Amino acid sequence: EPEVTQTPSHQVTQMGQEVILRCVPISNHLYFYWYRQILGQKVEFLVSFYNNEISEKSEIFDDQFSVERPDGSNFTLKIRSTKLEDSAMYFCASTLVTGGFSPLHFGNGTRLTVT
Amino acid sequence: GENVEQHPSTLSVQEGDSAVIKCTYSDSASNYFPWYKQELGKRPQLIIDIRSNVGEKKDQRIAVTLNKTAKHFSLHITETQPEDSAVYFCAASRDNAGNMLTFGGGTRLMVKP
Numbered sequence: 001e002p003e004v005t006q007t008p009s010h011q012v013t014q015m016g017q018e019v020i021l022r023c024v025p026i027s028n029h030l031y032f033y034w035y036r037q038i039l040g041q042k043v044e045f046l047v048s049f050y051n052n053e054i055s056e057k058s059e060i061f062d063d064q065f066s067v068e069r070p071d072g073s074n075f076t077l078k079i080r081s082t083k084l085e086d087s088a089m090y091f092c093a094s095t096l097v098t099g100g101f102s103p104l105h106f107g108n109g110t111r112l113t114v115t
Numbered sequence: 116g117e118n119v120e121q122h123p124s125t126l127s128v129q130e131g132d133s134a135v136i137k138c139t140y141s142d143s144a145s146n147y148f149p150w151y152k153q154e155l156g157k158r159p160q161l162i163i164d165i166r167s168n169v170g171e172k173k174d175q176r177i178a179v180t181l182n183k184t185a186k187h188f189s190l191h192i193t194e195t196q197p198e199d200s201a202v203y204f205c206a207a208s209r210d211n212a213g214n215m216l217t218f219g220g221g222t223r224l225m226v227k228p
Binding site (some may be wrong): 042 | 149161164216
């Protein structure tokens, strides 16, 4: 069964540094998402992306965050200047269509640690 | 925006017993309700979902019920096994909200052998 893949599995960075988290969505999928989960807490929506633009974003997704689909296979999340509170597990997901007709399946996540 | 409350936060049952986890939501426009199971250090995995045009859905030992009027939905696991031990999250979204799932706070289920 095809899966969403994410790299790296763990990223350690210093406060103020830029990080790029990478995702390869399932190949025929059209909608892409980033969610995050602070340790021990619930999963939170960050952003959805379709047709090369952001469809929805949450309050968490401020100007420090950006997403990009640089080529036909990758989907990236960039954090420009990381803060300690950005430490979390970041999950990428993709769906063929939006809504309940196409359930959301997450990648294995990237654990971001900001020191 | 949507707010999803989940109870209990922890649940301990004996192997073979049933487990019930309950969620309430605030946005009456929400019409899609998935449940995810997350083992320690792993990704959330979809185990069952329900749309608002049905009141109940079952898949082997797992069932979900939905009460749209009361805005609550529940996960039922029968004949629990130790491998059911995990954190379970409910979520809600609207079809026109781009799969913007709002998650509940999670329930840590422990099944004692």
